[in-house]
Amino acid sequence: MENKRYLTKIGFARPEDIHVDNITHTPAGRIDTKHRYHLKQHSTTINNLNHKDSIKPGLAAHGFTVLNLSTNTKLQQIFANIRTTGLFTTLSKQNVLQEMLLSSFQSSDNKHTIRIINPVSEGLFLRQTGPNGIPITDVNGETSMGSAKNAHVDNNVDGTPLKQYIRGWAPWLFHHISPGKTNLWSPLYIMRIWIPLYQPVRPLVIMDQNTFNRSTEQIAFHLPTGDFMKKSKQGLSKILSTGEDLSLVDVWHIIHGKQQEWYFYSDMNHTQGYAFSTLDGAHTSCSLPGEETASLLFEHINSIVDAIEHKSEDIHLSKLYLKTSSIINDANDAKKKVLKRSQITIGLSTGIEEMIRCLHMFQKEMNGSSQKNRNLIQLIPVLRLSQSLVIRQSVEITSLAIVTRNDWNYYDCLIGLVVVVMCVKWLLSRLSKRSKVFSENKKTRKKKE
Numbered sequence: 001m002e003n004k005r006y007l008t009k010i011g012f013a014r015p016e017d018i019h020v021d022n023i024t025h026t027p028a029g030r031i032d033t034k035h036r037y038h039l040k041q042h043s044t045t046i047n048n049l050n051h052k053d054s055i056k057p058g059l060a061a062h063g064f065t066v067l068n069l070s071t072n073t074k075l076q077q078i079f080a081n082i083r084t085t086g087l088f089t090t091l092s093k094q095n096v097l098q099e100m101l102l103s104s105f106q107s108s109d110n111k112h113t114i115r116i117i118n119p120v121s122e123g124l125f126l127r128q129t130g131p132n133g134i135p136i137t138d139v140n141g142e143t144s145m146g147s148a149k150n151a152h153v154d155n156n157v158d159g160t161p162l163k164q165y166i167r168g169w170a171p172w173l174f175h176h177i178s179p180g181k182t183n184l185w186s187p188l189y190i191m192r193i194w195i196p197l198y199q200p201v202r203p204l205v206i207m208d209q210n211t212f213n214r215s216t217e218q219i220a221f222h223l224p225t226g227d228f229m230k231k232s233k234q235g236l237s238k239i240l241s242t243g244e245d246l247s248l249v250d251v252w253h254i255i256h257g258k259q260q261e262w263y264f265y266s267d268m269n270h271t272q273g274y275a276f277s278t279l280d281g282a283h284t285s286c287s288l289p290g291e292e293t294a295s296l297l298f299e300h301i302n303s304i305v306d307a308i309e310h311k312s313e314d315i316h317l318s319k320l321y322l323k324t325s326s327i328i329n330d331a332n333d334a335k336k337k338v339l340k341r342s343q344i345t346i347g348l349s350t351g352i353e354e355m356i357r358c359l360h361m362f363q364k365e366m367n368g369s370s371q372k373n374r375n376l377i378q379l380i381p382v383l384r385l386s387q388s389l390v391i392r393q394s395v396e397i398t399s400l401a402i403v404t405r406n407d408w409n410y411y412d413c414l415i416g417l418v419v420v421v422m423c424v425k426w427l428l429s430r431l432s433k434r435s436k437v438f439s440e441n442k443k444t445r446k447k448k449e
Contacts, residue, residue, distance in 0.1 A: 001161075003342045004051040004268045008286045010262070010401075011039035011150045013219055013253035024158050024250065024391075026220040027179050031253050033222045038419070039150050042256040045383040046205050046286065048264045057263065058109035058404060063177075063209030064276035064283075066265075067114065067193065068442060075099045079270035083197040083393060088126035097121060100193075102395060105275070114275060115402045120363040123398020131201045131294035131348075131390050132287050147202040147285035147392060150421045151254040151351050154278035156220065159250020173423055175403065178281035188423060190403040192281065196265075197393040199345035204274060204394070207254075207282040208261040208273075217257050218282075222248040254282055266345040270395075278398065289343040290352065293334040294390045297355040300327050301383050304362060308376045315342070321366040323358050331356060353390035358386040369425050 013031055017038060021030035048054060049066075059065050069075060078095050082088055100119045107114065128136040128144035136144045155162060157178055162170040173177075175186045194204050212218070225247055265272075276283065305321050306312075335352055338344040361382065365374055402420070 002048055002345060004053065004344055005045050005047055006048065006266070006289060006345075007043060007045055007162070009041040010256075010284055010286050011041055012042045012256040013150065014038055014040045015255055017235075018255075021220045023377060024156060024220050025074070025213050026218070028219050028255075029086065030216065030220040033224055036221075036223070036394075043257075044260075044262060044286070046262045046264050049263050051268050055263070056109045057206075058107050058111050059114075059275070059277075060111065060405075061109060061210075062261075062263075063282060064206045064211075064274055064281055065109065065112070065114075067105040067108075067275050068271070069105075069195065069273055070271035072099055072103070076131065076270065078245050079195065079395065082126065083270070086128060086136075086144075086393070087140070088395070093121060093124050096124065096397065097346060097394070100399065102103060102243050107275075111406055113404050113406060114189075115404075116191070116357065116399050117402055119397050119399035123396070124394055127392070127394045127396065129202050129285075130298055130387075131291040132351050133202060134295055135165065136299060136391060147265075148283070149285075151207070151256075151284040152221075153191065153218065153252035153254070153280060155281050157252035157279045159220075160371045161246045161249060163250075168284055168427065173426075174279060176277060177209065178280065180391045187402050187404055187420070189401045190278045191275055191399050191403075192278045193273045193275050193397040193399065194283075194395070195270050195395045197270050197395065198347075198388075199265075199268060199392045200286060200345065200351050200390050201294065202285045202392045203264045203266070205262045205264040205286055205335075206276060206286060207431050208263065209280065209282070209286065211257070211259050211261040212254075212282055213257055213259070217255050217260075219253040221251050221253045223251045225249050250414060252282075267347060275401075280402065288345060288348055289341075290338045290345075290348045292337065293331050293338075294348060294352050294355070296327060296351065297331055297359070298387055298390060300324065301355060301359070301387055304359075305380055305383055306379060311363060321363065324363055326355055328356055328359055351386070354386040354389050358383050 014035070017031045018029040019032075019034040023030065049057065055062065066396050075096065078092055078099070082092060097119050103116050105114045105116075106112070125145060127147060128138070129147040130136055133146060133149070135146060138144050148298060157170045157176045159260065162174075166173060171181060171183060173186060173188055174183065175189050196204070252380050300320075300323070302323075304317075305319055306446050307320060329354060335349070339349070358379070362376075362379055365376060365379060
């Protein structure tokens, strides 16, 4: 059985980098963009949601929940294919968006119904990372998007791009909890759905919102996005676009607090997905106990495969062969120490064992044959497969969602209806303005002709 708690380190913003926020006037201050990865690693105990005594997370109670995706067969097939190939094709993205559109889920505490009303292509992507954050190269030779390095909240309800898109109405439209202000009445969420295809390493960890002191621990920050937000938009994003510079997005850094409680699933796959608001859900990724050992094995296998593929001289392979024994011994010793403290997850333990087994196969091939008779090429897919057992893959979806309580009373329904009507009215007026501008431009073109 998995352990109830695991000791890890999480990257937080450094208090010494904080100054007065003259942009969005955040109570706890602001951190400059240059300090994006100037982090302080704090030892943190993370709680395992797989444990029988753990909580059942709810949106209202904890700020996040878990969705059951197992009943959607087509979605499961898409995720299984991504897991195998390591690629998230345009067709797969379209299919995921189609399957998620207008789908409904129950929160894991059965207190809320979550209706996905507009999943957006710009907020749909695949992350892949190895143990201890080792970068992963996909089959096209491109480096995959890695895991988060710092504790953060994705969006500032008062900042870019929501400020430009919604013309300052975002705090009134969207459900959120921010430093100094809240909107708990709106059923409209900007929802992040995080789906692990496989996560033996660098799992998502989420903070219980009840343990988050936002007035002192939530820090404003400008996240540089390059040209990502300048690319052509589709769907709702195209309607809302203003043409303004969105190269710096307003997000939140987090500083450490002793009272904070963090949660994760030690064993989770694409039959489930986390759901939380991008406006207030504090989260990050972290390395589990045993990942340092896994990373040494992973890197050594990379060196062996690289040497085989490039037909390196026998002397180089011999050096790798001699080094293999010490790496296996060190890995076994380190694993025993972690096991003794009951601090290694089943998934990570399985991956380490498989990489060690495949390294023994490499040793056997080097031992039993002369250079001419060695068939090392056949080992490459076996070695790569063992590495895949310690690679985290996750799909993330951003969507507008309507969240309703399962026990709503008349007053709740009335408030929710008013908010939805306001949203629809605003969108219709926006579309009307766009239509008028288009018509005027068309008439102008005809006159010129």
